[in-house]
Amino acid sequence: MNTAAARATPAVPAPAPEVPLSQDARIIGLVGLAHASSHFSHLLLPPLFPIFAKEFGLSFSQLGFLMTMFFIISGTGQALSGFVVDKVGARPVLFGSFVCFICACLSGYFAHSYAGLMLVAVFAGLGNAPFHPVDFSILNQRVSTRRLGYAFSAHGLSGNLGWALTPVFLLFFTASHGWRAGYLAAAALYAGILAVLVLNRSALRTEVVHHAADAAQGSGTAFLKLPVVWWCFSFFLLSTMTLAVVQNFASPIMQAMHGVSFEAATTMITAYMLCGALGMFIGGFVAARMPRQSDRVVAWAMGIGAVLIVLAATGWLGGFGSMAMLAATGFAVGIGGPSRDMMIKKATPKSATGRVYGTVYSGLDMGFALAPLIYGLFMDRGLYAATLMLAAVFLTLSVVAALGVGKRTAAS
Template sequence: MTVALSRRASDVRVIGLISLAHGSSHFFHLVLPPMFPWLKDAFALSYAELGLLMSVFFVVSCIAQAASGFLVDRIGARPVLFSGISLLILAALVYSQSNGYAMLLMGAVIAGCGNGIFHPVDYTLINHKVSPPNLPYAYSMHGVTGYLGWAAAPAFMVAIAQLSDWRIAFLSAALLEACILAVLWVNRSYLLDNVKERHDDTQASNQAANPGVAQESAFAFLKLTAVWLCWIFFFFSMASTSSLQSFAPSALFSIYQVPLDVGSYYITLLALGSAGGVLFGGYLAAKLKAPERIVTSCLSVTIVMCLLLGTGFIPVGLIPILFFGLGFGYGVVAPSRDLLVKTVTPKGVAGRVYGIVYSGIDLGAAVGPFIFGFFMDAGLPNALFLGIVAFQLMIIPTVFKVSAGIAPKTA
C-alpha cells in the first residue's frame, strides 16, 4: 500500500510538471498574435508580414521537433526540456527589444526552436515516468493545460500592453517563463529519464515482436495511406485554429466593429471552450467508441458557427457564445482524433508515425496565417471565417476514409 501511494504521488508530481511545461509552450504560441495591432502600428507592417512571423515560428518548430526527437533519445529528455524553455525566454526578450521586422523574425526563429522540443520531451517522460494505470490521466491533463496556455496568453499579453506597452508585455512573458523554468529546476529529480534503460526496453520489445526476423526499413510506415490521411486531418485542423487565433480580433473589428482588445479576449474564450471540450470529448470517446461520428458531428456544428460569423449579420452579443462553442467543438474532436491516429499506427513505429502526423499540425499552423494575412490586407475579413469552413470541410472525408478500415500493417 505504501509503495502504491508513493508511486501515485510520484506520478502526480511528474504529470503536473510536464503539464506545466506543455502549457507554457502553448502560451508562447500566442504571445505574438495578440500584439499584432501594436506591432502593426509600431513598425508599419502589413497583415501578410505579421502572418509570416507565425509561419516562420511553426516551420522552424516543425524542423526542430524532428531533430529534437533524436536528441531526446541520445542525451535524455530533461536537458532538452530546459534548453527549450530557455530558448522561449530568449525569444520573448528579443521580441521586447525589437527595432524592426528583422528582429521580430529572429525572435520567431528562436521561439520556434524552443517550441519544437516539447512534444518529443513530454511524451518520452510521460511514457517512461508515469505508471500505466495513470497514463490516461497524464494524456488528458497534458492536453487540457495546452488549451489553458492558449487561453492565458491573449488575456495576459493584452492586459499588460494596455497597462504599459507591448515591450513590457513581452518582458513579462519572459519573466513568467523564467519562473516556470525555476519550478522545473527545483523538481528536476522527477524529470530524469534513464536513456540506457529506454534503449534496452525498445530493443527487448522489438526482439519479442519479431524474433529472428530482419527489421523492415525505418521508413516503411510512410507507405501507409492512413498515416497521410491523419496528416491531412492535422494539417487542416491546425490551419483553421491558428488562423482564427491570429486574425479573429482584427476580422471582428472590421466586420462587427468589436474593439481589438475585446476580440483578443474572445480568443481566450475559444481556448477555454476547447479545454472543456477535451474533458467532455474524452468521456464521449470512451462511451461511444465511434470517433468518426463524433468528429463529423462536431465539425458540422463548428462549420455552421463559422458561416454565421462570416455573414456579418449576427448580433454582436452572440459572438462570445459562438467563440466558446467553436472552442468546445474543437476540444470534443481532439480525443477522437487521437484515437483514430492510434488505430492506424502499426506496432513498433509509434514514435515515427507521431512525428510525421504531428508535423502536419506545425505546417498547418504555418500556412494558415500566411494565407489569411493576404485576405486581411485585401480588406476581406469575412474570408477568414469562410476559409476556415473550407478547411474543415477538407477534414471530414479523411475521417471516413480512415475509419472505413485502412488497416495498418505491422512494421
C-alpha cells in the same frame, strides 16, 4: 498494423497497469505545465499584431509571415526532434526548449524593427518544435494505461489554457506598462517554470528507445511507409488551418466586421481557448469511455465546429453573437481533442512513439505555417467573411481525414 510496424521492437515494456494515482497525477501535471508553456509561445506575437502594424507600419501579410516562419521552424524541428527524443530521452530536449523560449521573450523586449520580431518567431519556433514528441513520450512511458485518456485530456486542456493566458497576460502589461514589459515578464515566467521542471526532473525521465530492426536495415524511417501516418498528418494540417484564423486574425476580423473594441476582440480569443479547455475536459471522459470510436468522435466534433464558424462568418448574429459562435467552436473542437490523441496512439507503432508523433504533429505546424500566408492575402483585400468561410472548409476536410485514419487503423 502492417509488417513495417511489426519489425520494430519496443525497448521498454508497456506502462504498469497499476501505479499510484499520485504518481500519475504528478507526471500529468508537470507535462501539462510544460505543454501550456509551449502553447503560450504560439501567441507571443499575434495578440500584439494591431500594435505592431501601427508602430512598425506592417501589413497583415507581413505580420502573418512572422507566424509562418515560427511554424516552418517548429514543424521542421518537430519532425526531426522525434528522432532526438527517441535517442537521448525527452528530458534534456524539454529543458533546451525553455532556454529558447526565454531567448524569444528577451528578443521581443529588445525588438525595434520587423527583424527583431522575426527573431522572436525564430527562437519561439525552435523552442516549440520538440513538445509533442517530448510530451507523448513521457505520457506513454510513465502514465498507467488505464489513465491515458484522462492524461491526454489534461494535456490538451493545459495547451488551451496556455493559449487563453497569453492574450490576457500581454494585454495586461501592454495596458499598464507597455508591450515590452509583457515580454520581460514572459521571460521571467518561463525561467520560473523551467526551475520547477528541473526540481522535478526525476518524474520526467524516459527510457531511450533502441530499434534492433532499424539498426539492421540502417534506417529508422520504416514507419513512414504506413499510410495511416500520412492520414494523421493530413488531419492535423487541415484542422489547424482553422485554428490559425482564430489565433492570428479573429481579433481584426471582428473589429472590421462589427466594430468591436480591441479589448473585446482580444478577450474573445481567450474565451475561445477557455471554451476549448472545457471541451477538452469533457472530451477526456468521452475518450476514456469510447476509445474504439475515437475517429468518429473527432469527426463529429470537427463537423459541428465547421457549422459554428459558418454562422460566425455570415454576421447574422451581430458582433457579440459572432464572437460567441467562435468561442463555441473552441468548445466543439476541444471535445474531440483527447479522442484525437487516442486516434493517433492507435496508429502509432510502440517502438516509434517519438518519431511518429514528431512526424504527425508536424502537420499541425505546417498548417499554422501555410494559413497566415493564405489568410493574410484575404485580409489585405478586406475579405473578412470569406476568411472565416475558408476556415470552415478546411475544418470540414479534416473530418474526411479523421475518418480515413479510423478506417485504416481498423483494417490494420
